[in-house]
Amino acid sequence: MHTxxxxxxxxLLHFxxxxxxxxxxxxxxxxDEWYDVRLCGDGPTQxxxxxxxxxxxxxxxxxxxxxxxPALADPDQPPPPELVDAVRSAHSSGARIASLCTGAFVLGAAGLLDGRRATTHWAHTADLQAAYPEADVDPDVLYTxxxxxxxxxxxxxxxxxxxHLVHLDHGATIANTVARRLVVPPHRTGGQAQFVSTPVQVSGDHSLTELLAWAQERLDQPLTVTDLARHANTSPRHLGRQFRSITGQTPLQWLLTQRVRRAQQLLESTDDGIEKVAAATGLGTATTLRRHFQRVVGVPPNAYRRSFRSA
Structure with a gap:
């Protein structure tokens, strides 16, 4: 029996x-043949x-x-060394190792993420990448x-x-049976990018604060890098350096991301058609909105609306 x-x-977190x-x-x-599940630890666990x-x-x-x-309750704290050592030894012994949510920090501490693609909850992906720079952390996927x-x-x-593990071990039919029992889809479309809470409001006190707020009030307009630079009274080249330093993106990348996030808000809160949403966010046409929305969020606009409009 598979242990x-x-x-x-x-x-740990209980969910x-x-x-x-x-x-x-x-x-x-x-x-008949399922899994032998064992709860392993060296003492009482919270x-x-x-x-x-x-x-x-x-x-x-x-x-x-x-x-x-499973997920650590506080990923900002170093994971228990005895847990890290035990996970590393298990992997050396040939075990398949899987982390759930912030449990990825244990795998990182054990050196198992070096040179490998990994993910965790979107709120902690930047911390995971910073803590384990040899890992290839993907903030958009549901699992790796x-x-x-x-x-x-x-x-x-x-x-x-x-x-996914059940699918690997027992095939699609059994995995689908388990999914039906849980009343969940056996495979979800898209990644966790569609669930990321990225506020449109600008926060922080930096050299671009006023410019970003100005641009966000004009997302329905055809803004260019030249327009942004002119408003900031600087050159496009210098503005590009500022953007990369503060936002981690180029001005155009930042603008596109904000337009898509605004589209998400409109899809969640209004019944406006895709063409109207595209115009209101400065993306022009429904075709352009669908292309960029799919790339940034991971699902088409209509699928996103079906998932989040009622919620």
Whole structure:
């Protein structure tokens, strides 16, 4: 029987641990060979508001086929060293290692993300990249699969990755059966970019504060880099350096991102047609809006509206 070890130490979030146990601890009707799930830790672990007593020690991770590392409650704190060592040893022993949400920081500390594509909750992807620069952190995807090392984005993406593992082990039919039991799609369209909360409002006190606010009030107009530079009373070249330093983007990239974010707001809060949204955001035509929206958000505008308009 395939052994799945849930690695626990320190303070964890309860959702990711719970969903992993729900999926791997409950076989579908008619499936005889499922998973042997073991909760592994070297002492009581705080899981949300609850204290959990593991049934096995962290040494048992090395004997598992798959090791799941649930989300750390505070990724700003170094992960427990005993957990990091146990995960590293398990990978060396041939285990498949998967992190859920901020559990990716444990994999990073263990050196398992070096040279590999990885993700975590979008609010922590920049921190993960800064902490482990040898990793290739992708902030847009729901999960990554490097064969023996897998990572999931935040919260519900843990469901996506767990279903992906079931698909790998048991095939699409069984994975779909599990998804139906959970009342979730077996595979979601797009990535976590569609869930990123990027406010249109400008915050911070820097040399571009006034210019960015001015531009955001005129997103429906055909602004150019020259227009921005003229308003800032500087040269386009100098403005480009300022933008890259402060926003990490070129002026045109920043403008396009703001137009798409404004389109998201309109799709969520109005019933305006795609052509009207395109005009209101300065993207011109519905075709242009669809092209840029799909690239930035990961799903078409109509699909985004269906997901978020009622919410």
């Amino acid at each position: 799945v070890a849930l690695a626990t130490a320190g303070h 990711e641990l719970g969903i992993a146990y729900e999926i791997f601890g409950n076989p579908p009707v008619g499936v 899981v949300g508001p609850f204290a959990v007593n593991p049934s096995h020690t962290l040494d048992h991770l090395s004997a598992a086929d798959t090791v799941l590392v 699969d490097n064969g023996t090392v897998l990572t999931a984005a935040g919260k519900a993406a843990a469901v996506d990755l767990c279903l």
